[in-house]
Amino acid sequence: MKRSESTRIPVVAVAGNPNSGKTTLFNLLTGLRQKVGNYPGVTVERKEGLFVQGNRSTQLIDLPGIYSLSPQSEEQRAACEVLYGGAPDEPDLDGVIVIADSTSLEKSLYLTLQVLEAGHRTVLILNMEDELAARGGSIDVRLLSTLLNIPVFSISATRGTGLDAVRKALIEWPLEDHSQERARMIPLPILDQAITRRRESKKIAANVTRRAVRPHPWTDRIDRYVLHPFWGAIIFMAVVVVVFQSIFAWAQPLMNGIDALISQLAAGVRALPLPDPLAPFLADGVIAGVGSVLVFLPQILIVFAFLSVLENTGYLSRAALVMDKLMQRGGLQGKSFLPLISSYACAIPGIMATRTIDSTRDRLATIFVAPFMTCSARLPVYALLISAFVPDRAILPGFLGWRAFTLFGLYAVGFVAALLTSLVLKSSILKSDPMPFIIEIPPYRLPQWKSIGLHLWDRARAFLTQAGTVILLVSVVMWALISFPNHGPNHNIEESFAGRFGHVIEPVIKPLGFDWKIGVGLLSAQVAREVMVSTLATIERVQSKESDPAPLRNALQKSMTPLKAFSLMIFFALAMQCTSTLAVVRRETGSWKIPAVMFVYMNILAYLTSLVIYQGGKLLGWG
């Protein structure tokens, strides 16, 4: 039975090659009315938005940027599911718009022809008409429309030209009758058919091209340096240093600002005349929990701001190409580099950045080893233990001291663990990738700031809604474990659930050189690694301040030995403690399976390594 037309709005999929300006156009049309999630069970992001004009609207589903519909990568399969109606949760499509780069029409026509084969009402949009004209090219749009037998519009998403026709077409998009629909089989890719399709797109492109484009003027000149084996690597390292510096220079003050705001808010709530334990629950549980989520935002936003600009301008492809050979040594590929480097600041934006890796196995391997990169949250713990137990003496006077050497050694431990894990994974479970490494090197283009802004908003919202809820929950639970059972104003943490937990696991962690206090600290580190420091301070009943760490240091020196401290640092280097990371991995991979495996693997690795270090050290008489 036909549904009344007034009860539903048209659903239109948006398809296109990577680098075709699809994202810019999608953002322009939907603005803030976007919803981001994952296709069930896979690492592919699903984005949909609402195009609104007056009192009418059309739902747009942004398909992943793909070159063809052959279901080989996860992205392509997800797109096929939407176009062929295979997925049960996907709405029925009323049509598809394909976005093509006018300056490389022949390339884009391949996907266009495949989309036409899917049988929906289709519209082709030739984007970047400004660049086409600037490079001397010209396309007979009307002839193309006749040959393909569909409407074709020429636009420039960045300049805003030609968009009225697109908006009109979207708002007036007719609804299809879905009552007779059966799910269609996604066609298997057959090489001969593909070759025919390729030749046909070539023929059509040749027919409609009035004037061919000239090469992009600046691209070659810049690439002579950027893709130069020596200069290219230097330029890339310079870019990485800038990104890093910015993260530490800008994120830190912002994070401090958020911390200060949260403290103020918590103090305000604590002062309210509320019944116990409501006030501490709100102040130290909920508000502090929200704070522990928000504090990640500066790092995420900065990393993604840089990544967006690099991707928008076209530099990211070049960086991936330059770093590919080096990454292959570790069993990965060029596109893994930036996510892993970002993980040195914080694994969360690093893992979120792995979506640029189109090979599923490489993406999973990268996600798996990202937490081994020594993140900034480990530093407070390292700093505390190193300053307490490593003498401030020089190895090479004026150049290198024992303390710096130890820190470097810890970074190295993480790096080696990542390297070995990656090699093992890629030679076994995640092996034999059917996809060759081919990466399109687009012409250099100016970054689209509005689109980047929307992209950041996108990322932030995705993080807050999906990982944020888990982190908040864990924080509140941790607060409860530390605060209850409550024995009054002189609440001894040893008597709380957390304290009892510390005692319960003490026999298990004693062989590593840890006592119940460390046990409680490790539990709190599950929320965020740096919380270990404040928890230890609370347990040792000292005030720990960044400006005066001496009291905590002294307390630790009395209750630990250098070997125990070393064992603890190694544990921190290798263990999976950050629940926030697990929450993000779950979001990116679509299930709890991978985070669970990571949790088990890393913690067992950390346990065994610390065990060997501590027991071995005792045997050698360093205990």
Add this chain to the structure above:
Amino acid sequence: MTEKPHFSLCDLKPGEEAVVTQITLPNERQLHFLELGLLPGETVRMVRRSPWGDPMVVEVLGIQIGLRASDALEIQVERSRPSS
């Protein structure tokens, strides 16, 4: 009549053009190359490559793509004109 010699993409020097004659890979992998324009009959131009030949950038279908030498080795070509 002399047979035109067959090389792989790896043998091209920057600036040289060639026509793809065959791709010695299973169909599944060939589809990946085909998506970006590398298939028998297409003209390819070597744009730049690192001194040790890996990776490289070639131009086909009016766009530039980056490739590893290990994959480029499987793309057999025939020189269409001498290096410029």
